[in-house]
Amino acid sequence: MKRKLIAAVGVAGMMAGVAACGNGGDDKGKTDAGGAKEITVWVMDGSAPKAWIDEVNKEFAAKHPGVTVKVEVQAWKGIQEKVTTALSENTPPDVLELGNTQTAGYAVTGGLADLTKDKGGLGADAWPKSMLESAEYEGKLYSAPWYAANRVVVYDKKAFEKAGVTPPKTRDEWIAGLDKLKAADPNTQPIYLPGQSWYVLAGLVWDEGGELAVKDGGKWKGGLGTPQAASAMEFYKKLQSYSTAPKDKDEASPQQSTDVVPKGGVASWIGLGWEAGGAEKALKDAGKEADFGYFPIPGKTADKPGTVFLGGSNLAVAERSKNKELAKEWLALATGKDQMTKYAAEVKGSLLPNQAAANFTPAPGSFAEAMGKAGVNGRITPVTPGWANVETEPNPLKEFMTKVLKGEDPAKAGAEADKEIANRINK
Amino acid sequence: MSTTTAPKPAPAAPQRPRLRTRRPLRPAAVVKNAGALALAALFLFPVYWMFSSAFKPSGEILAKDPVFFFTPTLDNFTKATGVEFFWTYVQNSLLVTVGAVLLALLVALAASFAIARMRFAGRKGLVLGVMMAQMAPWEVMVIAMYMIARDAEMLNSLGLLTAIYFVMVLPFTIWTLRGFIAAVPVTLEEAAQIDGCTRGQAFRKVIFPLLAPGLMSTSLFGFITAWNEFAMVLILNKDKAAQTLPLWLTQFQTAFGNDWGATMAASSLFAVPVLVIFVFLQRKAVGGMTAGAVKG
Amino acid sequence: MTVHSQGAATAPQDAPHEPGGPKAPQPPQRPAGVPEAAPAPRGRRAALPSGWLPYLLVAPAVLSMAVLLLYPLAKNVILSFQKVDKIEFIQRKAPFHGVENYTQLLGDAQFWTVVLRSFLFTAANVAVIMVVGSLIGLLLNRLGKWMRLVLSMALVMAWAMPIVASVTVFQWLFDEQFGVMNWLMRTLGFSGYEQHNWFESGLSTLVIITVLVVWGSVPFVALNMYAGLTTVGGELYEAARMDGANGWQTFWQVVFPNLKPFFLVTTFLEVIWVFKAFTQVYAMNRGGPDRASETLPVFAFVEGQSQGHYALAAAISVLTIVMLVVVMSFYFRLILKQEEEQ
DSSP states (O other): HHHHHHHHHHHHHHHHHHHHHHHHHTOOOOOOOOSSSSEEEEEEETTHHHHHHHHHHHHHHHHTTTTEEEEEEESTTTTTHHHHHTTTSOOOOEEEEEETTHHHHHHHTTTOOOOOGGOOOOOOOOGHHHHHHHHHHEEEEEEEEEEEOOOOEEEHHHHHHHHOOOOSSSSHHHHHHHHHHHHHHHHHHHHOOTTTTTHHHHHHHHHHHSEEEEETTTTEEOTTSHHHHHHHHHHHHHTTTTTSOOOOTTTTTTTTTIIIIGSSOOOEEOOOHHHHHHHHHHHTTTOOOEEEEEEEOOOOOTTTOOOOEOOEEEEEEBBBBBHHHHHHHHHHHSSSSSHHHHHHHHTTTEESSSSGGOOOOTTTHHHHHHHHHHHHHOOOOOTTTTTTTTTTOEEEEEHHHHHHHTTHHHHHHHHHHHHHHHHHTTT | OOOSSSOOEEEEEOSSSOOOOOOOHHHHHHHHHHHHHHHHHHHHHHHHHHHHHHOOOOGTTSSSSSOSSSOOOOOOHHHHTTTHHHHHHHHHHHHHHHHHHHHHHHHHHHHHHHHOOOOTTTHHHHHHHHHHHOOOOTTTTTTHHHHHHHHOOOTTTTHHHHHHHHHHHHEEEEEEEEEEEEEEEHHHHHHHTTTOOOOOHHHHIHHHHHHHHHHHHHHHHHHHHHHHHHHHHHHOOOSSOOOOHHHHTTTTTTTEEEEEEEEHHHHHHHHHHHHHHHHHHHHHHHHHHHHHGGGG | GGGGGGGGOOOOOOOOTTTTOOSSOOOSSTTTTTTTTTTOOSSSSSSSSTTTHHHHHHHHHHHHHHIIIIHHHHHHHHTTTTTHHHHHHHOOOOOOOOTHHHHHHHOOHHHHHHHHHHHHHHHHHHHHHHHHHHHHHHHHHHHHHHHHHHHHHHHHHHHHHHHHHHHHHHHHOOOOTOHHHHHHHHTTTTTSSSSTTTTTTTHHHHHHHHHHHHHHHHHHOOOHHHHHHHSOOOOHHHHHHHHOOHHHHIIIIIIIHTHHHHHHHHHHHHHHHHHHHOHHHHHHTTTTSSTTOOOOHHIIIIIITTTOHHHHHHHHHHHHHHHHHHHHHHHHHHHHHHHOOO
């Protein structure tokens, strides 16, 4: 018995010791040391050039000595889940960037601070309506618009020249050009367009006078089962037929800008500014030279370019922030005219700042120039909390596109998608 | 903790009992060996692809006609290890993994000894419980776990992470060790006690060495589980100072281009410790396992 | 353990920690979320010297599992009866929702499709894993020293490859535009592989996922099988051979009976692991096309976390566990019986 006792005590003692060092020792990372204040800012990958954000923080530090600003760059992948949990925590990021299609989804949760009273300080009067729209929910302001961007057609000047094609102004010219490109070089895709580029489709739907979703009475319903969506999809299908891109993938898998275009054999593609930049860099790394031209997605008639989806981001303050006032001040500073002017210049106009006064005059023939021309016809997705659920994977819009491209009847596929959209958007 | 580190292989491990003398190059042997080679190639191919992609120049990783011959480059490794917090991740991963494994070994050793060697009420229930605990759906429990940690103000804690990984691997460890202890004949233990050992000494000197393969294979399992764990640390530790290597692996795939080279370089580096431990432990585990065959 | 308390019908003893001959037995159902109840204090009564020692030895294990496994599970079960969407989640509210989440699920045809698919997927995978794993294990046992080293190193390396990497590599292998498989098929002279889509349908996607899962799981089975085989004495084979048994008979007469515990436990573990597999299934094609390759864990993620219906996700997970326990109950009995024989 004594033996057993000793053995047992020994084992128990050992375990107690280990348990103590396992649970105790390494509990670090709490930053709320009293005194010195810190605010945390979450920006998305690629949104904030380092030079610019350092500048903002320098100016902020000058006004608020003793306050440090911790900038954390977040990846887009999985960001919705991350932001949702972060907003529920006691120490959320004080300022955070939100995609403009997702802002309403967070505004409704109470996780974002109401900025309606700060409108004056933020200089809300200068914001264009299209940008303000996404920052508000039910008449209250929950974020400050930051930047917007839209897609244009990026083309290989040499390939176009060789085929004798000039940037088109109408859809018909566009298609005629693609035919010429195909004839000129059968080994090159006249356009690379994956089957699930739903932002592109959105623009086509709007061109037809359709909507992705409409409010009908108190409820939203999808708009893909409509004749407008069907004819938009018909044109998309026509465009896609010039491409060998997969019908069941979007532009990010594989990444069209860095995985596909640099391999060559692509005469044109539809992308954002940073995608064009990424492609240029990848080509350079591969020892080739990029010679890109840009034109707005053509409209049905020459007087007006095609409607485009106006992507972008807003900056919000977390409701649970411990330093709301400081956070608001940082927000006002970053989105104010001075810093936005610097911002637009830093990104060479490839992102539109939140006010016309801060606009950067783009170089002729640049991406920014084409984007500016197309952007006048920019629209955003329905501003309602449920929209964020719709565009979450598996995205019914994408499924709709793949089905139609594979030959299913657009009306039928559209009705199925509308059912799913209604199911998600109204929650 | 020293008790668990690298126990000597079982004393006098008998040589593999099957000494078959074969006439060389029978057709059957050729088929056998060719099959083994083909299988090895099949299993190795994805691994080979990971390592070779890690050394490829970025433009040649994805290609319509795969590139098999290329000029190797270390760029991808430089990029992968050059990220901010890299060494913090390494340190955290090691701390959390080793901590969880050691803790699991100790706690499991005690529990499995009791289960294998002692009679007590609730023993059967405990066995069942341990068995069922292996079914624990950790992946779907992340939200519940997160809410608990959040409300207890325990987010961004390496301690909690260690504790969770420890419990993740504990059931399997108990389960396996229990089998090994049960396989050691009681008579051996008794003999030692007759020779004047205390029960504790008998455990240390007789049972423990025979457990070597069990300890090896369970620590291997525990190491792989904890080393690879992703879902928990993703949701619990948003603070980069408290994150681990699995999160590092995913950060090269962004909306701005997937840096496949860096991803594969990071994955290769990430796999190396597991491989090393594997090679080291697996041999002893298998070798020692034959020794455990005393149980017959 | 509580994972299992739902499976109470088949698994009556869910209180492994009840003290020996306890004066004050715990009530059979402990209030959920009270982990402290687990390692009930051992009375000082020690009629037998060994009376309290085992409890002391198992206490740390029981205690830690109670706090970090039982408690979150209980929380998960409670959550499944609440309404917690994004709004409630962020505001930290959890209104009682009755069995609403469950009725919604049980009435959802898609849920049942996913359940059926999950079971078929698991059965197919486990069958392939066990057969292939055992065959390779047998092969290992019959190889010469060097060849055995080569093959087991290959298996070990496959096993050690991080899942993130293996999923990425498999995606490349089967990619439509840059896939090695398409290249291989073209090189071998097959037509139609210029840009073959391996993920055309739910079934084809699941087949590819199966290849990945089998590839990743076979090493565990094969290496353990081999380790088990080395414990079967050579004289047993010898005896079987002298009796004139062929390979097939030797397997069923010698190997299988000796390794029955191995087969039981390994199959048990593989069923659990495959059924719970999330990363491989989700990352390969995100449950597509058109949600046709979703298994239960993916369904839970898509409907629950992605859409912000956290309580619904909890309900899915509870149902998953219940089903798993029911399906596995015969296994529990088998293994417990094995236990008693020892």
